[in-house]
Amino acid sequence: MFIKNLQLENFRNYTLETFDFSQGVNVLTGANAQGKTNAAEAIFFLCTGYSPRANKDKLVIKNGEERAKIRGVATSNYGDVSVEIRFNKSDKKDIFINEIEVLKIGELLGNIHSVFFNPSELKLVQEAPEDRRRFLNISLSQKSKSYFYALQRYNKILSQRNNLLKEPDTYLIQETLPIWDEQLVKEASKIIKARNDFLVEIAPIAEEKHAFLSGGKEILKMKMESGYKGDELEIATFLKADLKANLQKDIRLGFTSIGPHRDDVKFILNGDDVKIFGSQGQQRTVALSVKLAEAESFKNKLGEYPILILDDVLSELDKPRQKKLISSVENMQTIFTATHIDRTVFKGKQFKQIVVENGKIKMVKE
Ligand SMILES: Nc1ncnc2c1ncn2[C@@H]1O[C@H](COP(=O)(O)OP(=O)(O)O)[C@@H](O)[C@H]1O
Numbered sequence: 001m002f003i004k005n006l007q008l009e010n011f012r013n014y015t016l017e018t019f020d021f022s023q024g025v026n027v028l029t030g031a032n033a034q035g036k037t038n039a040a041e042a043i044f045f046l047c048t049g050y051s052p053r054a055n056k057d058k059l060v061i062k063n064g065e066e067r068a069k070i071r072g073v074a075t076s077n078y079g080d081v082s083v084e085i086r087f088n089k090s091d092k093k094d095i096f097i098n099e100i101e102v103l104k105i106g107e108l109l110g111n112i113h114s115v116f117f118n119p120s121e122l123k124l125v126q127e128a129p130e131d132r133r134r135f136l137n138i139s140l141s142q143k144s145k146s147y148f149y150a151l152q153r154y155n156k157i158l159s160q161r162n163n164l165l166k167e168p169d170t171y172l173i174q175e176t177l178p179i180w181d182e183q184l185v186k187e188a189s190k191i192i193k194a195r196n197d198f199l200v201e202i203a204p205i206a207e208e209k210h211a212f213l214s215g216g217k218e219i220l221k222m223k224m225e226s227g228y229k230g231d232e233l234e235i236a237t238f239l240k241a242d243l244k245a246n247l248q249k250d251i252r253l254g255f256t257s258i259g260p261h262r263d264d265v266k267f268i269l270n271g272d273d274v275k276i277f278g279s280q281g282q283q284r285t286v287a288l289s290v291k292l293a294e295a296e297s298f299k300n301k302l303g304e305y306p307i308l309i310l311d312d313v314l315s316e317l318d319k320p321r322q323k324k325l326i327s328s329v330e331n332m333q334t335i336f337t338a339t340h341i342d343r344t345v346f347k348g349k350q351f352k353q354i355v356v357e358n359g360k361i362k363m364v365k366e
């Protein structure tokens with residue numbers, strides 16, 4: 001899959017600009033704060049309906065303007081698809097696929113796929129389990145609508161269950177809870193199974209990517225920390241029993257203490273927990289390896305690679321790792337952003353350079 005063009009209208013620091021991308025490697029260059037990440041962000045928006053910068057939607061509207069628009073045309077195995085998102089000050093966005101409005105994010109997902117990586121994605125390795133669950137959710141939701149809808153239902157049921165746990169009338173809790181738990185377990189087991197499968201799939205690929213990027217010096221192991229294994233039915237049985245066993249504790253806490261909302265992923269490098277013992281450089285390589293493995297998982301599941309967006313990643317790697325990274329993205333459309341192009345790193349490689357300056361395309365070189 002590749003994105004052919006991207007049109008930005010009053011989006012962040014752009015007034016009106018159209019990017020034409022090559023099917024291979026694209027490098028957006030320019031000094032700091034010129035609009036490179038803004039363009040990368042716009043592509044991710046078209047895929048998922050939300051910003052990787054996690055701001056409020058209306059903040060993307062160019063200062064002083066009333067509305068903004070992003071539009072892109074991508075080509076997949078199934079032909080061309082156009083996605084357009086219109087933003088307005090009320091913070092509600094309108095989404096159009098092939099000119100037809102869709103009312104749910106679920107309908108946007110799966111039209112254009114991408115894997116996004118930038119320096120703040122280091123939180124995938126460094127920070128709270130929530131960041132790792134977000135990674136799992138975004139990746140799985142792009143590939144499977146049924147995962148996305150199961151997650152939506154799960155979150156809704158979970159918050160209703162948590163409200164019930166705070167209820168002073170314990171009799172009411174005992175009476176009503178089994179009904180919630182039945183539904184909760186149904187969605188939870190789908191989510192856990194999909195995450196387990198995903199991890200089993202990407203762990204060996206990420207481990208291989210990491211060995212490659214680190215020149216074979218480091219051995220990565222990654223695994224899911226959910227504690228539930230087996231098929232959906234087995235997961236459901238164990239989870240149900242655990243919910244029952246934890247009921248008094250949950251009532252005391254006023255929230256549900258077990259379930260997929262507590263899942264985590266562990267990264268082990270040369271035997272040690274990367275989160276605690278890894279250097280910045282090692283953590284960065286782990287996060288990048290996981291993202292490259294994620295790209296492979298799209299290929300495995302959907303038969304084609306996603307658009308790989310690597311924002312500000314090159315500058316953070318040493319030259320040997322930069323070269324290795326560039327050689328490992330040759331089979332998919334890649335959009336790099338960088339302040340400049342190091343000719344020694346790109347030597348012998350074909351790429352399209354798009355220079356941006358102050359929200360405008362200043363120059364294009366192929
Ligand atoms: N809503 C907005 N309206 C106008 N300018 C914006 C808006 N949001 C961000 N910007 C500007 O975009 C610039 C940052 O662009 P960015 O793409 O992050 O830069 P870089 O080229 O370094 O990646 C900043 O100058 C910022 O002020």
Ligand SMILES: [Mg+2]
Binds near residue numbers: 038
């Ligand atoms: Mg940037």
